Amino acid sequence: MSFYTSLSGLKASQTDLAVISNNIANVGTTAFKRSDTEFSDLVSSSPLQSAGIAGQGTRLRGIAQQFTQGGLEASERSLDLAISGQGFFMTRASSSNAQVSYTRNGAFSVDANRFLVDSAGAYLQVLPTDSSGTVTATGISATRSVQLPLTSGTSQATQNINLAVTFPSAADVPSTRSVYTATNPYAFDRNDANSYNQSTTTTVYDASGTAFPMTTYYTRENIPSGATTTTSWTAHTFIGDTEISYDNSAATQPAPLTLTFDASGAMTAPSSAMTIGPVAPNGASAPLTFDLSYGASTKQSSAPFTLTSFDQDGFAAGALDNVSVGSDGLVVATFSNGDSQALGKIIVATFANPEGLRQLGDSKWGATGVSGEPIINEANSNGTGQIQSGALEQANVDITEELVALIQAQRNFSANAKAIEAANTMTQTIVQLRT
Structure with a gap:
């Protein structure tokens, strides 16, 4: 025996x-x-x-x-999460209702479909919220996988452009440039820096929010002498690689804009806004048509060439810029246009007897009859721990x-x-x- x-x-x-x-x-x-x-x-x-x-x-x-609680190790990723206190993250094996598991491993990332997943590819579960971050439904049946949106809002094509320019009175007429006339329309060459004095580049948008560079080349046409007291400048404007015409009646080549200044430097022409377009640069979803005006502060003076102001009303939909997780588990996406969007609150599940959980591997557990049913809560409430972003829990092994x-x-x-x-x-x- x-x-x-x-x-x-x-x-x-x-x-x-x-x-x-x-x-x-x-x-x-x-x-x-x-x-x-x-x-x-x-x-x-x-x-x-x-x-x-x-x-x-x-x-x-x-x-x-x-x-027992393991130590927290700081990281530089906002999607590295740790629960300081009781509770488990809840994940599903697929984005739809599938096997549920519970984990303390908060090393989450974004998959190819923009879902938040753990290291094994299981989907992080959240409770739905309204725009202010208040939970709108509770319980396991209300849980859902959290997916990051790519954009926020809608785009708008440029419809109005207002700008102001200060032209230098000391500027010379380019030496390789002859005066623009109807019989000499090819005197300007954008690839020849000697054929213009200055250039500016700004941005405009088409209806889908695609940005296009708008480049304007300014050339001085004359220096006042004798009976001629006014000064003329021409402006050739390109959106992308397409030159716009300031005169829609021009039959062959796009017509540039002529800006005229009196002896005191005040602008006398153009005197009102101009309707431009339609302009269809390569890659545009639709032609652009907009009103362009040079503001009253446009002048010619002894100051250097300056684009003093530029305003346009087009914009693209906001692109995803950042994802943050608060201590209460609220997942918030921010976008390049300044929008922010609450995507849900991360679930923290607790059990009456966590020692009764069944080990699944990969630091995951499944509920059993011994552990009791999971109690679904928000972080930092009803005895659950708070969520710390930018940290991971270490093993509790001494x-x-x-x-x-x-x-x-x-x-x-x-x-x-x-x-x-x-x-x-x-x-x-x-x-x-x-x-």
């Missing part, structure tokens, strides 16, 4: 060694929870049995998980404690082996007795 008693001790020590080895092996696993082995003694009992009997060894009563336990398990194994050796020696002695 002593052989089997010591054998149960050997098996128990082996199991203890296996659990300790698993703890040590996962010391670097994010949000890993260490386990302890629990043993109980074996005693053969019957109604008429006396109290003074020897036990029959030991048995494994269970392997208990220890859900390597020093595990090494001491390893020594103890080794000693237990050796002691049981010695007990078997002693029983074997006694058996051999009995067999060798002679009558």
Whole structure:
């Protein structure tokens, strides 16, 4: 009988060694929870049995998980999340209703379809919210996967352009440039910097929000002398690679704009807004038509050439710029146009008996009848922990404690082996007795 008693001790020590080895092996696993082995003694009992009997060894009563808080390690990713306190993140194996698992590993990322997923590709679950971030539905049936939108709002084509320019009175007429006339329409060449004085580049938008560079080249046409007291400048404007015409009656080449200034430098022409278009640069979803006006502050003076103001009313839909997660679990997306959008509140699930959860691997657990049904809550409420963005929970393994336990398990194994050796020696002695 002593052989089997010591054998149960050997098996128990082996199991203890296996659990300790698993703890040590996962010391670097994010949000890993260490386990302890629990043993109980074996005693053969019957109604008429006396109290003074020897036990029959030991048995494994269970392997208990220890859900103590692990240390938090800071990271530089806003989607690295840690729960400081009780609770688990809830994930699903697919974006639709599928197998549910619970984890403390908050290393989330964005997949090809812009869903937030964990390291195994399972979808992070959130509760729906309104625009202010208030939860609108609760319970597991209300949970959903969170998907990041690409844009926010709608785009608008440029319809009005208002600008103002200061032209230098000391500027020369380009030496390679002859005066623009109807019979000499090719005097300007945008690729020849000697054929114009200055250029400016700004941005306009088509109906789909595609941005196009709007480049205007300014050329001085004359210097006042004698009876001529006014100064003329011409403006050639390109949207993309397409030159716009300031005179829709021009039959062949796009007509530039002529700006005229009197002797004091005040602009005398154009005197009102001009309707331009339709202009169809390459890649535009639709031709652009807009009103363009040079403001009253456009002038010619002794100051250097300056684009003093430029305003246009077109814009693109906002592109996704950043994703942040608050301590209450609210996921907020911000966009390049200044919009922000609440995408939901991350679920924090708690259990009446978390030690009863079933291990699934990858620092995930599943609910069982022993653990109880999950209690779905928001972060930092009803006893749940708060969510910390830019941090990950480390394993709760104390390597020093595990090494001491390893020594103890080794000693237990050796002691049981010695007990078997002693029983074997006694058996051999009995067999060798002679009558």
